[in-house]
Amino acid sequence: MRSAITVLQHSPANRRKGVGMTLFQIHKRPFFKSISATLCLLGILWAAQNQLCFAQQTSKSCLWLVKSGSDSIHLLGSLHVLKSEAYPLAAAIDDAYNASDKVVFETDMAAMADPGVQQKMMVLGLYPEGQSIYQDLGRDTIDLLKKKMSAAGLSLEQFARFKPWFLALTLSTLELARLGFDPGLGIDMHFYSRAKRDEKELGYLEPIDQQLDLLGKMGLHDQVAFLNQTLKELDIAAELAGDMTAYWQAGDDDNLHALLNRSFEGHPGLRERLLIQRNKNWVSQIKELIKQNEKVLVIVGTGHLVGPDSVVDMLKIDGYEVNQK
Numbered sequence: 001m002r003s004a005i006t007v008l009q010h011s012p013a014n015r016r017k018g019v020g021m022t023l024f025q026i027h028k029r030p031f032f033k034s035i036s037a038t039l040c041l042l043g044i045l046w047a048a049q050n051q052l053c054f055a056q057q058t059s060k061s062c063l064w065l066v067k068s069g070s071d072s073i074h075l076l077g078s079l080h081v082l083k084s085e086a087y088p089l090a091a092a093i094d095d096a097y098n099a100s101d102k103v104v105f106e107t108d109m110a111a112m113a114d115p116g117v118q119q120k121m122m123v124l125g126l127y128p129e130g131q132s133i134y135q136d137l138g139r140d141t142i143d144l145l146k147k148k149m150s151a152a153g154l155s156l157e158q159f160a161r162f163k164p165w166f167l168a169l170t171l172s173t174l175e176l177a178r179l180g181f182d183p184g185l186g187i188d189m190h191f192y193s194r195a196k197r198d199e200k201e202l203g204y205l206e207p208i209d210q211q212l213d214l215l216g217k218m219g220l221h222d223q224v225a226f227l228n229q230t231l232k233e234l235d236i237a238a239e240l241a242g243d244m245t246a247y248w249q250a251g252d253d254d255n256l257h258a259l260l261n262r263s264f265e266g267h268p269g270l271r272e273r274l275l276i277q278r279n280k281n282w283v284s285q286i287k288e289l290i291k292q293n294e295k296v297l298v299i300v301g302t303g304h305l306v307g308p309d310s311v312v313d314m315l316k317i318d319g320y321e322v323n324q325k
Contacts, residue, residue: 060251060324061090062302064312067321071290074100074325075311077256077302078187079248081176086185086245092325100297103195104203104289105188111208120209124216125166132160133167136220137227144231152178164227165215175234188299205282205300214273222269229267248302251324257307276309283314290320 062077074096079086088094097103111117127133133156134142145167146156152174159167176183183189195202218226247255264271282300289296305312316322 061092062248062251062253062256062305063090063093063096063325064305065323065325066286066290066315067323068287068290071293073286073290073294073296073298075286075305076187076191076297076299077248077305078299079245079302080186080188081181081183082185082187082245083181084185086249087190089187090249096297096325097191097194099295100200101295102201102203102297103191104205104296104298105192106300107204107206107208107211109188109192109202109204114208117208117212121212121216124212125162127161127163133162133164134160136164136224141224141228141231145227148231148234164220164223165218168227168230169215171230171234191297191299203296205285205298206278214278218273219269222267222273225267225270229270253306253324256302257310260303261307275303279304279309279311279314282311283318286311286315287318287320 064075066073066075076093076096133145137145142156148171149156149159152171154174159170162170192202215226244256244259246252247259261271264275282304286298289298300311304310307313312322
């Protein structure tokens with residue numbers, strides 16, 4: 001890992017620091033600079049204990065060229081957490097970045113360093129005084145949650161005042177670190193660091209407050225579904241991530257869509273909230289970027305670019321020429 005997530009050390013001294021400090025340390029991580037990183041929970045982007053199978057020489061990548069007349073931009077699907085074995089990237093991806101004057105991300109990648117943003121996340125994640133997660137979860141979910149937290153060296157009693165969505169993110173962060181994944185090596189963070197160093201113009205599609213509200217103001221039913229899905233996928237993540245990463249390396253959009261959308265089955269509200277509505281909002285902005293006649297690379301979570309109702313699909317329906325590179 002680029003730097004340690006303190007909570008993973010599980011030392012008695014760290015546990016005595018209390019819930020607030022523990023979760024603050026977790027959620028400072030760059031993983032939470034993009035709400036689409038939460039799709040890692042649902043699409044199992046984050047898990048692989050086994051050695052990943054990388055196909056460096058492929059005919060395609062998760063990169064698309066969008067054209068309208070003589071104007072064009074590139075769309076790149078991101079995996080938000082990776083290991084160093086994922087690099088170097090396909091030549092087409094590096095070429096698209098090198099040719100770009102502007103790089104657009106889902107949100108302001110530096111915003112999570114703002115103490116005010118971190119405080120808002122904590123406030124959104126907490127129940128009011130006198131309330132706790134026990135009132136909203138069934139006995140089976142509580143038992144499973146206790147088991148998973150105990151395996152991570154934590155007690156549910158410490159975290160009882162945190163809402164289901166926040167506990168889901170916490171557990172996924174712990175699993176990421178346990179499996180050796182680093183959000184600092186994710187595609188978006190990789191190119192954000194490069195773009196800053198190369199002094200390229202930066203842009204984003206959503207303000208950070210909007211991203212926080214997507215989860216923090218989620219209805220209770222969807223929050224519980226989100227947590228339950230996370231708890232289930234903690235067990236199967238490792239076996240599926242190798243396939244997911246290989247599909248991404250090969251630009252296999254059909255299998256990526258099948259895998260990434262598996263977790264939304266039975267949860268149409270989550271799919272609408274986290275994927276479809278945001279795709280619609282982004283498409284209108286991407287159309288404006290195309291009109292500006294600039295060399296732009298747009299980087300968003302891969303789940304937003306594959307399958308029906310994706311950004312790519314919507315642009316094609318609207319008459320744009322979209323070709324996978």
